[in-house]
Amino acid sequence: MSIKNPNHPAKGSRITVEPIRNLGHIKSIKKLIMDNPRNYLLFVLGINNGLRAGDLLKLKVRDVKNLRPGQSIAIRESKTGKNNILMINKTAYKALQIFLEGAGIDNGEYLFASRKTKKPLTIQSVNALVKKWTGEINLSGNYGAHTLRKTFGYIQRTEFGVGFEVLAKRFNHTSPAVTMRYLGLTSNEVNEFLMNEI
Numbered sequence: 001m002s003i004k005n006p007n008h009p010a011k012g013s014r015i016t017v018e019p020i021r022n023l024g025h026i027k028s029i030k031k032l033i034m035d036n037p038r039n040y041l042l043f044v045l046g047i048n049n050g051l052r053a054g055d056l057l058k059l060k061v062r063d064v065k066n067l068r069p070g071q072s073i074a075i076r077e078s079k080t081g082k083n084n085i086l087m088i089n090k091t092a093y094k095a096l097q098i099f100l101e102g103a104g105i106d107n108g109e110y111l112f113a114s115r116k117t118k119k120p121l122t123i124q125s126v127n128a129l130v131k132k133w134t135g136e137i138n139l140s141g142n143y144g145a146h147t148l149r150k151t152f153g154y155i156q157r158t159e160f161g162v163g164f165e166v167l168a169k170r171f172n173h174t175s176p177a178v179t180m181r182y183l184g185l186t187s188n189e190v191n192e193f194l195m196n197e198i
Contacts, residue, residue: 017144018184019154020047020134026151028137037099039129042112042121044095046148047155049086050170053145054078057120059086062107065100069093082172153183 020026026047033039045056055075063073064086072085088096105113110120126145134143153171156162164176173179 016142016184017146017150018141019147019150020139020143021151021154021158023155023159025134025137025139026155029133032133032136037095037102038112041092041095041099042126042129043133043148044092045086047151048089048092050149050152050156050167051075051084051086052077052079052149053126054123055084056086057110057112057123057126059111060107061100061105061109061111064088064096064111065107067093067096077172080172084170084172150183153179154185157183157185 020029029043030040033043042056045051046053049056055077058075058078067073067088069088069090069092072087075084075086076082077084099111109118112121113119114121114125123145126148130143130145130147134141134147149171153167156167157164164179167183168174168176168179171179171182173182
């Protein structure tokens with residue numbers, strides 16, 4: 001007889017993962033995984049682009065190896081079929097260079113490949129990695145592969161003041177209201193915006 005996990009959500013319910021809401025926690029995770037260039041690049045690209053992990057996992061070395069800061073490549077989102085871009089900023093560029101210097105991999109290989117199979121990591125693997133990283137820095141809450149995308153949006157909104165309209169466009173959401181719910185902004189955070197005096 002199998003023992004039921006008490007934390008497992010009820011059948012049919014949705015599992016919502018959270019963004020990493022604090023720049024200090026982001027810095028702690030970067031420090032924690034710095035000695036693993038593949039994982040570091042995955043984390044950095046994820047939180048700096050806001051693309052779905054599944055779309056990042058499809059990338060091959062040849063897609064990104066010649067990109068410089070400010071350059072981008074077009075990608076087709078597997079979930080929506082819509083076009084989007086992967087942009088390389090300075091942080092992503094540095095992470096990419098660290099990865100390429102130590103990797104010794106061919107152009108045709110997947111950027112985020114399993115060491116055993118050489119196939120791309122699975123979403124389940126990324127879920128496990130993100131849970132491990134957040135657990136190791138004692139972050140309470142539910143985290144997974146989608147945390148990277150949500151962290152991008154959350155930090156863009158709360159640290160840089162990027163509007164929901166712009167984020168909705170980036171995420172290919174139908175409306176800014178969808179983006180607001182998606183990022184899990186709390187009523188308190190919304191109330192803080194309302195206290196800004198004009």
